[in-house]
Structure formats: structure tokens, C-alpha cells
Amino acid sequence: MKNIHKYLLIIVALISANTSCKKDFLNEQPIDFFSTENAFQTENDFNASTNNLYGLVRTEFFTVNDFNPMEYLYRTDVAFQITTATPNLDADFNPASGLISNHWTRLYKIVAEANTILSRLPASKLPDAKKPLFEARAKFFRAFAYRSLAHLFGGVPLVLEEITTEKTDFVRATRKEVYTQVISDLVFAAANLPAITVVKNGEVSNLAAQHLLAEVYLADGQFQNAVTAASIVIDDPNTDLMTARFGSRSTVTPGDVYWDMFQRNNQNRSSGNKEGIWVIQMETDVLGGGAVSTAFAGGWQLERVHPPLIRDVRINGVAPFLWPAGDYTGGRGVGFLAPSIYMIDSAYAGDFDTDIRNANHNFVRAYQSNNPASPFFGQLISFHNVPAGTTGVSGAITSGKPDRAFYPYQSKCTTPFDHPSAVYITPAPYPFALKPSAGATYADQYMFRLAETYLLRAEGYLGLNDKGSAAADINVVRARSNASPVAAGEVDIDYILDERMREFGMEEKRMFTLTRLGRLADRIRKCNPFYAAGIKDHFNLWPIPQQEIERNRSAVLEQNPGY
Numbered sequence: 001m002k003n004i005h006k007y008l009l010i011i012v013a014l015i016s017a018n019t020s021c022k023k024d025f026l027n028e029q030p031i032d033f034f035s036t037e038n039a040f041q042t043e044n045d046f047n048a049s050t051n052n053l054y055g056l057v058r059t060e061f062f063t064v065n066d067f068n069p070m071e072y073l074y075r076t077d078v079a080f081q082i083t084t085a086t087p088n089l090d091a092d093f094n095p096a097s098g099l100i101s102n103h104w105t106r107l108y109k110i111v112a113e114a115n116t117i118l119s120r121l122p123a124s125k126l127p128d129a130k131k132p133l134f135e136a137r138a139k140f141f142r143a144f145a146y147r148s149l150a151h152l153f154g155g156v157p158l159v160l161e162e163i164t165t166e167k168t169d170f171v172r173a174t175r176k177e178v179y180t181q182v183i184s185d186l187v188f189a190a191a192n193l194p195a196i197t198v199v200k201n202g203e204v205s206n207l208a209a210q211h212l213l214a215e216v217y218l219a220d221g222q223f224q225n226a227v228t229a230a231s232i233v234i235d236d237p238n239t240d241l242m243t244a245r246f247g248s249r250s251t252v253t254p255g256d257v258y259w260d261m262f263q264r265n266n267q268n269r270s271s272g273n274k275e276g277i278w279v280i281q282m283e284t285d286v287l288g289g290g291a292v293s294t295a296f297a298g299g300w301q302l303e304r305v306h307p308p309l310i311r312d313v314r315i316n317g318v319a320p321f322l323w324p325a326g327d328y329t330g331g332r333g334v335g336f337l338a339p340s341i342y343m344i345d346s347a348y349a350g351d352f353d354t355d356i357r358n359a360n361h362n363f364v365r366a367y368q369s370n371n372p373a374s375p376f377f378g379q380l381i382s383f384h385n386v387p388a389g390t391t392g393v394s395g396a397i398t399s400g401k402p403d404r405a406f407y408p409y410q411s412k413c414t415t416p417f418d419h420p421s422a423v424y425i426t427p428a429p430y431p432f433a434l435k436p437s438a439g440a441t442y443a444d445q446y447m448f449r450l451a452e453t454y455l456l457r458a459e460g461y462l463g464l465n466d467k468g469s470a471a472a473d474i475n476v477v478r479a480r481s482n483a484s485p486v487a488a489g490e491v492d493i494d495y496i497l498d499e500r501m502r503e504f505g506m507e508e509k510r511m512f513t514l515t516r517l518g519r520l521a522d523r524i525r526k527c528n529p530f531y532a533a534g535i536k537d538h539f540n541l542w543p544i545p546q547q548e549i550e551r552n553r554s555a556v557l558e559q560n561p562g563y
Contacts, residue, residue: 039120040116040117040120041124041125042124042125042126043126046117046121046124046126046134049116049117050138052113053110054202054281055288056106056110056113057110057447058280058282059106060103060107061280061447062280062282062290062300062445063290063291063299063300063301064106065297065301066296066297066301066305067305067336070337071099071103071511072510072512073337073506073509073511075092075511075531076511076520076523076524076528077340077342077497077514077524077526077527077528078501078505078506078510078527078528079337079339079340079343079506080337080528080531081337081338082335082337082402082403082404083335083336083404087530087531087534088534089535089536093536093539093543093563094563095544095545095549095559096546100542100543101545101546101547104153104544104545107145108145108149110142110144110145111146112159112162112163113141114138114139114141114142114145115138115142115159115160115161115162116162117135117137117138118139118160119161119162120162121134121135121138132192133193133194135188135192136188136192136193137189137204139185139186139188139189140185140189140209140212141204142185143181143182143183143186143189143209143216144212146158146185147179147182147212147215147216148512150175150179150182150219151219151511151512151515152511152541153542153543153544153560154560155173155175155178156172156544157170157171158177158181160181168551168552168553168554168555169552169554170552170555170557171556171557172544172557172558179219179220183216186209186212186213186216189204189209190206190209190210190213190229192206193206193208194206195238196208197269201268201269201279201281201444202268202279202280202281205277205278207233207236208278208448210229210230210232210233211229211230211233211277211448211453212448213225214226214227214230214453214456214460215456217229218460218463223460223461223463224460226456226457226459226460226463227460227461227464230453230456231457233277233453234450239277239450240275240450241274241451241454241477241480242257242261242273242274242275242480243257244257245257245260246271246272247260247263247265247266247272248265249263249266249418252417254359256356256361256362258356258357258362258480259359259361259362259411261273261412262411262412263415263418263443264415264418264442264443266443267444267445267446268444274450275450276446276448276449276450277446277447277448277449277453278446278447279444279445279446280444280445280446282299282441282443282444282445284299284420284422284440284442291440291442292437293420293422293423293435293437294437295437296437296438296439296440299439299440299442300441300445301439301440301441302413302414302506303331303332303333303413303414303441304331304332304333304336304439304440305334305336305413306330306333306336306337306409306413306506307329307330307331307333307335307364307409307413307414308333308335308338308403308404308405308406308407309333309334309393309405310367310405310406311323311405312404312405313390313392313405313406314390314391315374315375315376315381315390316389317389318374318375319374320369320370320371320376320377320381321367321369321370321374322370322433324433324436324438324439325430325431325432325433325434326414326417326419326423326424326432326433326434326438327370327416327431327432328361328364328367328368328416329368329370330364330409330413330414331414331416331419331434331438331439332434332438333409333414334439335393335407337506338402338407339402339407339408339409339505339506340527340530341402341528341529342527342528343501343505344365344383344407345400346527347498347501348502350484351483351484354482354483355478355481355482355502357481357483357502358502361416362410362411362412363408363409363410363505364408364409364410364411365384365408366381367380367381367406368380369381370430370431371430382399383399383402383406383408384399385399386398386399386406390406392406393405410505410507412506412507413441413506415441415442417432419432419434419438419442420442423437423442445507451477451480451503452503452504454473454474454476454477455477455496455500455503458471458473458474458491458496459493459496461473462496467489467491468488470488470496471486471487471490471491474486474491474499477499477503481502481503483502486499493517493519494523497513497514497517497523500513514540515542518540519540520535520539521536521539521540538560538561538562538563541560542560543560543563544559
């Protein structure tokens with residue numbers, strides 16, 4: 001034992017002597033490292049950053065939560081928040097409101113990511129021949145973000161380079177200057193992005209840039225250029241309105257070509273759809289896909305937000321509907337985002353029974369009872385003719401008056417009889433019973449489609465006082481839906497806004513259209529009495545977030561008038 005102790009002491013002494021003389025063996029010598037200086041070198045590096053831009057767009061406009069993306073629909077002529085008894089627009093359109101600052105922050109994050117790509121491209125190892133493609137992609141996304149900011153806020157700080165140090169002296173460019181930069185970026189993108197037949201599903205193409213360019217030309221008052229850009233998209237032999245049934249469920253009845261447009265797997269060119277120009281990809285239970293079957297959070301939650309809370313309907317004390325069900329009762333809807341009365345009734349005047357966009361399988365107004373315990377089992381219960389003794393969340397339901405539990409909704413927000421298999425309860429306690437984790441809209445989503453390009457061109461023709469050509473473009477869209485043609489003399493900006501409401505409804509980011517035109521206040525007064533008493537003209541522009549004004553210590557970031 002003593003010998004063992006002696007040997008251990010000798011070993012310790014030798015180690016100590018060695019380390020006291022030479023400690024540099026502890027110094028790490030990395031063979032490689034990853035930093036901001038070497039992150040943007042290869043094509044894979046730039047692809048990763050470009051993919052992040054797609055992710056940032058999907059987050060801002062679809063998946064961040066169940067309320068921020070809907071703020072492009074709430075407080076417009078299209079829809080209202082039915083869970084709020086009395087709206088407070090002064091609080092909503094407030095410089096200190098999170099409603100305002102959240103969108104500002106996420107849109108500028110897209111700008112920052114795009115600027116990083118553009119700043120790192122020149123010194124990268126990419127071959128010169130590939131640099132224009134990545135420059136075009138980055139400029140497209142920067143333009144998309146700045147277009148969004150300019151529509152909402154007017155003039156905003158115009159940042160065109162990567163910011164690597166603290167900056168507190170931002171100043172606002174004019175709205176005109178922002179649109180000029182957006183147009184410059186999009187002209188480059190349109191010239192250097194691939195053709196729509198070359199890009200993968202969900203990727204931006206030259207035609208996506210031309211479509212957006214048409215919109216921004218309109219915002220800038222360049223009507224002829226808007227017509228020219230829209231015509232490039234419309235006249236391309238690889239785009240067309242879908243006019244015949246197609247896709248994965250083309251034999252399902254009731255149904256039509258408009259219904260087919262919104263069924264799962266039908267949005268991309270790979271399904272035969274020539275109308276989609278830029279389609280946001282949503283894949284369920286795929287890593288990074290935007291939706292999971294185990295929770296509605298993280299997906300596009302329009303199914304949760306838009307259909308009514310049909311669960312709470314009673315007729316003489318008996319529930320006519322079992323909830324949630326993957327049928328035309330609205331999936332797992334909870335009744336937040338209701339359509340305006342104008343959208344429900346007035347928008348379809350004259351074509352209420354013939355316009356396929358208003359058919360019950362597209363705009364559900366009559367719900368079939370699915371509860372065998374109800375005397376109404378198997379019967380249609382209409383929003384416009386509710387049975388006596390019907391109650392909802394707010395008490396007695398009156399025919400034609402929305403209640404959180406019962407109002408019309410657009411079926412494009414759900415996938416009737418075709419939810420992903422993982423969100424159905426097995427064995428089912430009733431037909432098409434859904435798990436509590438349902439509530440997302442399990443389909444790819446249009447950002448741009450050709451029907452909008454026609455209506456943008458119609459707006460351009462109207463700006464040129466060519467109402468005949470404007471009517472012709474509107475009638476292309478209306479003909480597909482079996483709606484009666486509009487006469488040239490009937491076309492004005494309100495008619496175009498009504499047609500957009502009919503064609504897109506909850507699909508459109510409506511706030512952009514109305515703020516771009518300066519028509520938010522006017523249209524709310526005309527179409528949405530829920531907000532009419534509280535709307536003010538200066539709400540046509542959102543306020544600059546107060547937190548951004550306070551952070552900007554070294555310069556004045558001016559607030560919009562009225563705030």
C-alpha cells in the first residue's frame with residue numbers, strides 16, 4: 001500500500017512539473033468555425049437564407065398565431081371580430097398597440113434578411129453567373145416587405161444595406177420614394193427570376209414579380225405601366241384561369257371549379273392548376289411544413305377562426321350539430337372572424353343564386369344537422385330562416401343576424417370531408433369526428449393568383465379611363481363563376497372592390513388593398529356597421545409604432561397625422 005502511494009505521488013509530481021512548464025495543450029485549436037463573416041459563401045448558404053425568407057413570409061401572413069394574420073381582415077369591409085361586443089378602434093389603431101408594432105417588426109425582419117443576402121453576395125464564393133438569381137430573389141422579398149410597409153404606414157425608413165452596428169437615426173422616406181425603390185427591385189427581379197414553368201412549387205418566379213409590380217404601379221399612379229405588367233402575366237401561355245373541374249376531388253358533388261381551387265393539393269402547377277402564381281406551401285406533419293396534426297397552433301388557423309362555434313347552437317334546447325366535424329359544419333371553428341353583412345348579402349345582389357362563388361358548398365349559409373338526437377337530423381338549417389327556438393352564444397338567434405355560433409362562412413377555410421387522416425378520431429363517435437388538435441386549414445394557400453391579376457389590370461384600365469377594357473377584364477373573372485357581366489358604365493373603384501370581395505373574401509389580405517387605395521375608412525362606413533361608428537379618416541394609414549419613435553434617439557421618426 002505504501003508503495004502504491006509513493007508511485008501515485010511521483011506521477012502527480014511529474015504531471016504538475018510538465019503542466020507548469022507547458023500549459024498551451026489546453027488551448028483549443030478549432031479546425032473550422034461558423035460566423036457571420038463566413039456564413040454567406042456557398043450556394044447552400046444563400047439557399048438557406050432564401051428559404052428563411054419564405055419562412056418569414058409564411059409566418060407573418062399565415063402561421064405566427066391565430067390573430068396577427070387575421071388583422072389583415074379584421075377592421076375592414078370584409079369581416080369583423082364577432083367576439084367583441086363594442087370595438088375600440090382608437091385602441092387598435094394606436095401607436096402603442098401591439099397590433100401595429102408586431103407587423104412592423106416582422107416586415108422589417110424580412111427587409112433585414114434580404115439586405116444581408118444582398119450585402120454578402122459580392123464577396124461570396126458564388127460563381128458570377130449565379131449571383132443575379134440570388135440578388136433577384138432577395139430584391140423580390142425586400143420589395144414585397146416594403147410594398148407591405150408602404151401600403152400600411154405610408155413613408156417608412158428605407159434601409160438598403162445590412163446593418164451591423166447600432167443605428168438610432170432612422171428617418172422616413174416618402175411613400176413615393178418607397179414605391180420607387182420597390183419598383184426598381186421588382187424590375188430587376190422580373191428580369192432575373194426563372195420562368196413560372198421552371199420554379200418549384202412555392203418558389204417565386206418572374207411572373208410573381210410582374211404581378212406584384214402591377215399592384216405597386218397602381219399604388220404609385222402609373223396606370224399604363226400597371227396594365228403592361230399585368231398583361232405580361234395574363235398573356236403568358238403558361239397561365240390561365242381554371243374554368244373546368246380539375247385536381248384530386250374533381251368528381252365530388254356538390255362542387256365546381258371554384259371549389260376545386262381550394263381543395264388539398266390543388267393549388268400548385270403540379271396539380272394542373274395554371275391560375276396559381278405564388279402559392280405558400282403548407283405541409284402537415286412534415287418538418288418545417290407549417291402544420292402538425294397534434295396541435296392547430298403553428299398552422300394557418302383560418303379554419304379555427306372563421307367558421308362559427310356551431311357547437312353552441314340549440315333548437316328548443318337540443319343541439320342539432322355534433323362538433324367538431326370535418327364536414328360543412330366548419331371543422332373545428334370557434335367563431336372569431338365573421339363576414340360583414342355586406343359580404344353576406346349585398347355583395348351578391350343580382351346573382352345570389354347563380355354566382356357559383358355564392359353556392360352553399362362555397363359560402364355555407366345552410367348547415368346540415370349531423371346529430372341523430374335532433375328532430376332536425378339530416379335537414380338544412382339556414383342562416384336566413386332559422387327555426388323557432390334557436391339559440392346561440394348570445395341567446396336567441398334571429399334570421400339573417402350573425403351570432404358567434406351561427407353565421408355564413410367560406411368553405412375555402414377548411415377541407416370538408418378531406419382533413420388529414422391523423423386529425424380524425426378513430427374509431428369515430430360520429431361521422432368525420434375531429435380531434436381537439438384540429439383547427440388549421442390543411443391546404444396550400446394562394447398569395448397571388450391570376451384572377452387578381454385580371455382585377456389589377458381592370459383597376460389600371462379604370463385609372464386610364466378605359467372602362468370598356470376594365471369591364472372586359474372583370475367579366476373574364478365573373479364568367480368563370482357564372483355571374484352576369486358588368487357594363488362598362490357600372491365600373492368604378494367600388495365595383496372592383498366588391499368583385500375582389502366576391503372572388504377572394506377571406507383569402508385576400510384586404511387591409512393592404514384598402515390602405516393602398518386610401519379607402520379603408522370609406523369602405524367600412526359603407527359596408528361594415530360594426531366598425532362604422534369608430535372609424536376615422538386618418539386610420540387609412542397605420543401609426544408608426546411608438547416604440548420605434550422612442551428607440552430612434554438620434555433623429556426624429558415622424559408620426560403619421562392624426563395620431
